[in-house]
Amino acid sequence: xxxxxxxxxxxxxxxxxxxxxxxxxxxxxxxxxxxxxxxxxxxxxxxxxxxxxxxxxxxxxxxxxxxxxxxxxxxxxxxxxxxxxxxxxxxxxxxxxxxxxxxxxxxxxxxxxxxxxxxxxxxxxxxxxxxxxxxxxxxxxxxxxxxxxxxxxxxxxxxxxxxxxxxxxxxxxxxxxxxxxxxxxxxxxxxxxxxxxxxxxxxxxxxxxxxxxxxxxxxxxxxxxxxxxxxxxxxxxxxxxxxxxxxxxxxxxxxxxxxxxxxxxxxxxxxxxxxxxxxxxxxxxxxxxxxxxxxxxxxxxxxxxxxxxxxxxxxxxxxxxxxxxxxxxxxxxxxxx
Numbered sequence: 001x002x003x004x005x006x007x008x009x010x011x012x013x014x015x016x017x018x019x020x021x022x023x024x025x026x027x028x029x030x031x032x033x034x035x036x037x038x039x040x041x042x043x044x045x046x047x048x049x050x051x052x053x054x055x056x057x058x059x060x061x062x063x064x065x066x067x068x069x070x071x072x073x074x075x076x077x078x079x080x081x082x083x084x085x086x087x088x089x090x091x092x093x094x095x096x097x098x099x100x101x102x103x104x105x106x107x108x109x110x111x112x113x114x115x116x117x118x119x120x121x122x123x124x125x126x127x128x129x130x131x132x133x134x135x136x137x138x139x140x141x142x143x144x145x146x147x148x149x150x151x152x153x154x155x156x157x158x159x160x161x162x163x164x165x166x167x168x169x170x171x172x173x174x175x176x177x178x179x180x181x182x183x184x185x186x187x188x189x190x191x192x193x194x195x196x197x198x199x200x201x202x203x204x205x206x207x208x209x210x211x212x213x214x215x216x217x218x219x220x221x222x223x224x225x226x227x228x229x230x231x232x233x234x235x236x237x238x239x240x241x242x243x244x245x246x247x248x249x250x251x252x253x254x255x256x257x258x259x260x261x262x263x264x265x266x267x268x269x270x271x272x273x274x275x276x277x278x279x280x281x282x283x284x285x286x287x288x289x290x291x292x293x294x295x296x297x298x299x300x301x302x303x304x305x306x307x308x309x310x311x312x313x314x315x316x317x318x319x320x321x322x323x324x325x326x327x328x329x330x331x332x333x334x335x336x337x
Contacts, residue, residue, distance in 0.1 A: 009057040009319060010078070011036035014044040015085070016064025023062055023085050023308050032060070032312060035319045047072045054078070058318065060311060062086045070096040081318050085311035087111045087298070088337045089328055098330045105324040108167055108337070110310040111299045115246050116171035118297035122269040123176070123214045126242035127155045131291055132267075156180050161212030162200060163228070164247070165190045166337065169218030173198045184208045187219075189335055209233045214242045220337040221248035231256035234266065242267040246297040248337075249274030258283055261290050271297045 011032065013020055020043040024032070029040035036058060044050050047066050053076040059068075062085040066072070073079065073096050080102060082093060087108040097104065125131060129150050136144070146153070158181055162169050165187040176183060177199050185200035186208040195202035205228070209215055215237065219225045229243065229252045237243065237260075245252055249272040261268050267289045276295065284290050299307050314324050 008035065008037045009080075010052075010055050011038040011058040011060055011315070012044055012050075012052045012056040013038070013042065013060050014047075014065045015060075015062035017043050017045055019063045019086075023304050023311075024060075028308050028312065032315065035312075035316055047075070050075075057081065058083060058315065060085060060315065061089075061092060062307075065092045067092050067094060068097055069094050073097065073100060081105070083311050083314045083318070083324075084328075085307050090333060090337075093328075103318075103324065104328040105311075105314040105318075105326050106328045107307040107310040107314075107326065108328075109326050110306045112167040112171045113306060114299050114303045115168045115297045116175055118271065119168070119172050119216055119218075119244060119246050120175045122244045122246075122291075123160055123172075123216060123242075124155055124179075126214050126244070126267060126269060127153065127158045129153045132289070135288060157182060158213040159184060159211055160214045160216065161186065161203075161208035163187070163205065163208065163215065163217045164219035165195070165198065166218045166220060166247075168246070169216075170198060172216060172218065173200055184212060206233065206236065210236050210238070212241060213238060214244060216244040217247045217251050219247055219251060220335065221250055222335070226250050227253040227256075229253065229257070231260070234260040237266050239265055240267070242269060244269045246271045248272055249276055254278070254284075261287050264289055269293075271295055 013024065032038055033040055042052065044052065045064065047053060055078050056076060057078050058081045059079060060083050082097065082102055082104045084106045087106060089104055089106050093104055133146060160176060160181050161184040162173055163186050165185060173183060183200040184203050185195045185198060186203055186205040190202060192202040219228060231253060234256055243266065254274050257268060260266055262283055269291045270284065271293045272295055278284060284292050310326065314326060317324055
């Protein structure tokens with residue numbers, strides 16, 4: 001007698017079509033089909049009249065996935081796992097999913113890499129005054145005594161403050177370790193010993209803001225973190241210090257930042273704003289001491305392949321009856337992105 005071969009779990013891609021095309025081009029969909037029973041050409045952009053929900057055991061989700069509420073789950077009786085090919089799952093994984101006991105995975109760790117890389121580049125450029133010097137050089141086409149013009153500029157023994165020991169915050173600290181920088185960490189959920197293990201000195205947020213040459217934000221978007229950097233804390237920053245925000249726009253009081261940056265006293269590298277996009281009349285677009293980018297720190301272009309690889313690896317682990325390498329736990333969502 002031939003041994004019985006267990007059927008492959010049925011999977012469904014649920015995301016915006018453009019995200020499906022970017023994350024799962026035909027070759028990656030064929031790779032998925034080696035492990036799961038999936039229609040490689042079908043993607044669920046909404047769950048209205050979605051017949052494939054009925055027997056889907058795994059949902060492979062990403063940006064644009066509809067909300068998985070009780071009504072949707074009632075039409076997905078076989079659903080046991082959600083593999084999210086992006087960062088936060090808060091936009092679509094509801095309490096009903098946790099009540100069902102559905103296991104959830106996220107590619108947040110994969111998406112943290114390019115954000116951390118962008119942040120490190122911003123920190124090093126900020127301390128070296130690259131953007132400011134580049135602008136002066138382009139405008140005047142002359143060489144100055146830069147050390148005299150910018151006393152103490154450069155990255156040796158400068159102080160960098162990391163706000164939030166999130167996945168991205170921790171990755172930034174890891175990438176900064178080889179440099180001769182003094183690292184501070186403010187996070188109410190981390191103690192001094194844990195901060196030391198990450199290579200930083202644990203301080204309160206007010207102390208970090210006042211002591212840092214660069215303040216880099218990596219806290220989650222929560223009610224208690226709204227306008228974490230307000231007018232008072234912006235005013236407390238050192239003259240010439242730089243604020244870097246690659247987290248969420250709501251962490252910074254936009255009006256207060258605009259007013260403080262307009263004085264020229266501090267610098268800012270801002271990849272996320274509130275609102276997003278800023279009004280065309282916002283001074284932040286044109287201030288010479290502000291670099292404003294359109295939410296590009298996260299995975300884009302070729303960086304999406306890292307997310308795809310992470311998601312497919314998690315599908316393989318599930319099919320092999322192994323726990324997810326990047327499982328999301330409900331309890332952690334209260335203090336994470």
